[in-house]
Amino acid sequence: MGLIAGLVVGGILTASVLSALVWRIGSQSQQPRIIANAAAPEVDTQWKAVSFRSGGSQMKGWLLEPSQGSATQEEGWLFETAQDSAAEEEGLLPLVVVAHGWGSNRTRVLRYTHPLYKAGFAVFMYDARNHGESDTIKAPSALMFRDDVIAAVDAARRLPGIDPDRVSVLGHSLGGFGALLALDQGMRVCSVITDSMPVRFETMMEAELKRKKIPSFPLAYLIPPIWLIRSGISQAQFRAANIPDVLARHAGLEGNARTPVLMIHSSEDDFIPAADLRQLKEQLSAGTIETLFVSTKGHSSSEQDPAFWDRVLPFLEETLLKEA
Template sequence: MEAAMDPWLIGCLAVVGSLLVLAVAGLVLIDVGFRPDRVAPDTLPSDLGMAYASVELTAVNGKRLAAWYIPAPDGVRRPAPALAVLHGWGSNSAQLLPVVAPLHRAGYALLMVDSRCHGGSDRDTFASMPRFAEDLAAAVDWLRTEPEIDRDRIAILGHSLGASASLLLASRRSDLVGVVAISAFADPETTMRRFMERVRVPYRPIGWLVNRYVEWRIGWRFRDIAPRNTIRRAQAPVLLLHGETDRVVPVSDAYAIHANRRTDEDVSLIVYTRCDHDSVDRIEAAAPHILSFLARVTGGGPRPETHVREAEPAA
């Protein structure tokens, strides 16, 4: 007759089995989380008085990217300066229409692209900061082939994950004249850790293992794509904008990115009081700061102070 299995061993096996089931379930949920529910645009450029054309770009893996091309206003000399614009996680190009409308009125052409798994673009296996950067690169490449665009005066603008992707792209190519990064996070490791703290997932060992899995899934180590590190490799002037009361990406992230710039880098930071993560685009004071920066990088205007604090104007 076979000996009965030790109850202690049975308990250990049950615990290990439960942990494995939870781990597999967790990884499945992570993969699902990498593909956010697509949100259709609730506003069109024409709603803000901007004529536009819907265009399709091609991502590096052949996926279709939906984009809005907004030519420079009539009367602006061609070829015109331009911006490639990228939204944040779970959003679409309509998110940034309020902030780019004043830039268009000032004479800039715009190409606003929906990243994969967002807006009107194709779904993909997952979305990530490197893939956001690839999709933004596709937008820049498209602009460089457009006869009406001055290929030597192309800047990029992004919000949240799109801002962090903008900094990653600026560290990879030298044909950009400027970067406007709104509410960028400093480090994916820290950002993921903050999220897990909010949902009460212990960082060690579970959170740490989750982050290592995410690195494997996206094919990049967090430290290699962290904006606090890519800022040191930026090949164009950078304007960082951040809300002081941002509860999604705390303003300390903006200070961390700015503090880690090279001493010879052209990186400026503007912090808006009484402004959170998603209200930067509604601040009237932001447009003059962005326009001043763009005028300088596209036309040789004066270099601003490296750090300015501004109060949010009344609504």
């Protein structure tokens, strides 16, 4: 009995130590690296600093105007006291909200902006919570990205000079994931463009473990429940965050009260494989989404392929520059 009792106690202690270790790894993997922003955006157009709120947290962003003057900073806007007077003004601008991915910030998605503001679009990018200069929360998640996109779109609609009826979203990686989930929460935008977006939660998890050089097996199966518990996400909420189902409900031609969606991925992305998007396209009914596969190396370089802008700008012109 002494030996058996000792083995039982030893087994319990070992299990406890392993559980604590897995929990610690799960907690660490749920904390994105925080990268400082540039002091000012390197752009050849006018810009403004913007503050707004999401989930009680303060968010920081930049608005780039579609003009060719020297970049000068004006006094930032705080949306707790902003007036909804823009809709009464003439010459209101169409706007593209740019959402960055996990472990990134608004400075890093400036790479998208030059062709957009040169084409006549205002551009609004922001730091999601736990990124850049925005406030932090205990356990960021894909649903946080969803809620932050919704808050950013709401804030953008109240910007002076912006047409609230002509707003679209361009989301990179998890920013795109959050933008699509936001459609299921009633976010109304003219269109959504995703770039290098993970389609499956499993892909997202495996990529983050790879980035942190943590073995995928068996942690890819043990860590997701930890993320959900720490984020306060229920199993029902997790099941509802299913991209194929969300797209089937909301994506498609505008005439059917649906949102046009263009999904782009590089065939040479070594972080989030393009196979996810190819499989998704086969799952969905024809016409639900538009897709484009480019050929650039890495996870954050799709816009370097000329085919990217050859498709993105006409798509935005068709969905965003229509008569309000």
